[in-house]
Amino acid sequence: MKAALVAGSPGGVRAVAQRRRTTRPGGDAVVEDVASLVDELRAASEHPVEAVGLVVPGIVDEATGTGVYSANLGWDDYPFRTEIAAATGLPAAFGHDVRAGGLAELRQGNARDLTSAVIMPIGTGIAAALVLDGRVSSAPGEIGHVDVGHGDPCGCGQTGCVEARASSAAIARRYVQRTNRQVNGAADVARLLTEGDADAAAVWREAVDALAKGILLIAALLGPQAVVLGGGLALAGPKLTDPLGGRLDELIAFHRRPELRLAALGDEAGCLGAALLAIDMLEDR
Amino acid sequence: MKAALVAGSPGGVRAVAQRRRTTRPGGDAVVEDVASLVDELRAASEHPVEAVGLVVPGIVDEATGTGVYSANLGWDDYPFRTEIAAATGLPAAFGHDVRAGGLAELRQGNARDLTSAVIMPIGTGIAAALVLDGRVSSAPGEIGHVDVGHGDPCGCGQTGCVEARASSAAIARRYVQRTNRQVNGAADVARLLTEGDADAAAVWREAVDALAKGILLIAALLGPQAVVLGGGLALAGPKLTDPLGGRLDELIAFHRRPELRLAALGDEAGCLGAALLAIDMLEDR
Incomplete structure (x- = not known):
């Protein structure tokens, strides 16, 4: 659970104090922990706290402020927005973590010059925020779970999901399965790749191929100016974007080839986006 | 070329006079024919003509009013909006045929109760208008040209494009290739299917499979409430929607299963949508 006291305007925000906690599953536990983090952050700064923004993974209904479903965090139609407002006594905004991170990249990150973009964090899973006509769409953007034909179960x-080959978790897992050697995440596989390890190269190439095919679907349906890669895997930088761009060039026929970019805000994006949702809500009153 | 004199408001319009002509290729020829159709329709009715709306296929830039590219109709960055305004002396709106048809279905057709929908005409080709958060997106929506894994060239x-197996043209062509018997379009194949023709059943099943896989991608990325099927193939009605719904139920895992609907406006949708673009333009002044 990443929390920050954030100051700024709808055009851009910055964190002035931060806290992290291990997430306890269940909607009630999350609300309780948010309320105590708000108290802590309030005590840690001279800034007045005017509103709370909370963003969560899974299926989110922004219109009703509901956490519809999260397999990992264990809730089902939990009314986060009203519960957070009741527990903190503050106006509360509620949204989806990936879409909120995309909003932050759009307002103040590496998508701020764009009117159409797909902002795709790649970590344990793969999802995307879809920016269309200058706005972050409420569409689910589940690009991790489209079938790109490799046939592996997800x-x-x-079967054939992008995520089953190209998430950081899948890259590490597939390297271990292939070699019986332990690695400490996809970053290790990226390092081994640079050292000329043939297994790392094969796993990496298959990840790049799955990602390129996912981006090709995005190019056909959405035609974005750019795909902005974030999350842990994007820390690989050109080791990711160079082969991915090459594979995309090979595969693409007549669709507009999206530019590939790296996200600017790292793992702060979700927090900043949550704050932007809260600030937008205050402005709209 | 379908032309209509249309009366109404942004909430709904109706054609009061209509004309059809064979399209001559090239931007200049289209502009010339539009101007003469406007004169004819003006003469045919008591209604004053206040504006022109033109929609075309291919790649369209709505913001600049440009026909960016059409392989079939032979233009390249043609400035339709300014040329139509100059040739007719009327304010001109310009857009994309499929997106305009989707706008008409959204305002006054079978998507009018929806805030998210994919409106997919299936004819010679397959494309889609994407309705997200209550608006028709400017995204290309090229669902006909996503790879669903069947491997056939397009x-x-x-390879593997939805259109290569599921367009009306592909269904008719593939039946002829398989049987060496002539048919008069996909409607004939649908009729043969009802009569128990095994080849028609095989071609139809493969078309349905490709469409279901395309809709699955849409469900993952966009999560629409409904997919609204239009164009010539949708005239098959339940012969299309029943097996398509069944295949979608078999394939779908955790994404929201979109409702399948048939479009309401038939081949008038593009004309009505063009008029809605023109009326919206007049309202925005």
Whole structure:
């Protein structure tokens, strides 16, 4: 759980104090922890606290302020917005973590010159915020769970999902399965790749291929100016974007080839986006 | 070329006079024919003509009023909006045929109760208008040219495209290739299917499979409430929607299953949508 006291305007915000906690599952536990983090952050700064923004993963209904479903965090139609407002006594905004991170990249990160973009954090899973006509869409953007034809099973019950080969978790897992050697995440596989390890190269190439095919679908349906890669895997930088751009060039026919960019805000994006949702809500009153 | 004199408001319009002509290729020829159709329609009615709306296929830039590219109709960055205004002396709106048809279905057709929908006409080709957060997005929506894994080549240069198996043209062509018997379009194949023709059943099943996989991608990325099927193939009605819904139920894992609907406006949708673009433009002044 990442929390920050954030100051700024709808055009841009910055964190002035931060806290982290291990997330306890369940909606009630999250609300309780948010309320105590608000107290802590309030005590830590001279800034007055005017509103709370909370963003969560899973299926989110922004219109009703509901956490519809999260397998990992264990809730089902939990009314976060009203519960957070009741627990903190503050106006509360509620949204989806990936879409909020995309909003932050759009307002103050590496998508701020764009009117159409797909902002795609790649970590344990892969999802995307879809920026269309200058706005972050409420669409689910589940690019991690589209079938790109490799046939491997995915935890979601489908086969061929982008996430099953290209998430940081999948890259590390597939390297271990292939070699029986332990690695400390996808960053290790990226390092081994640079050192000329043939297994790392194969796993990396298959990840890049799955990602390129996912981006190709995005290019056909949405035609974004750019795909902005974030999350842990984007720390690989050109080791990711160079082969990915090359594979995309090979595959693309007549669709507009989106520019590939790296996200600017790192793992702060969600926090900043949550604050932007709260500030937008205050402005709209 | 379908032309209509249309009366109404942004909430709904109706055609009061109509004309059809064979399209002559080239931007200049289209502008000339539009100007003469405007004169004819003006003469045919008591209604004053206040504006012109033109919609075309291919790649369209709505913001600049440009026909960016059409392989079939032979233009390249043609400034339709300014040329139509100059040739007719009327304010001109310009857009994309499929997106304009989607706008008409959203305002007064079978998507009018929806805030998210994919409106997909299936004819010679397959494209889609994407309705997100209550608006028709400017996204290209090229669902006909996403790879769903069947491996057949497509005229676009890719393989596995939805359009290569599921367009009306592909269904008719594939039946002829398989049987060496002539048919008069996909409607004939649908009729043969009802009569128990095994080849028609096989071609139809493969078309349905490709469409279901395309809709699955849409469900993952966009999560629409409904997919609204239009164009010639949708005239097959439940012969299309029943097996398509069944296949979608088999394939879908955790994404929201979009409702399948048939479009309401038939081949008038583009004309009505063009008029809605023109009326919206007049209202915005």
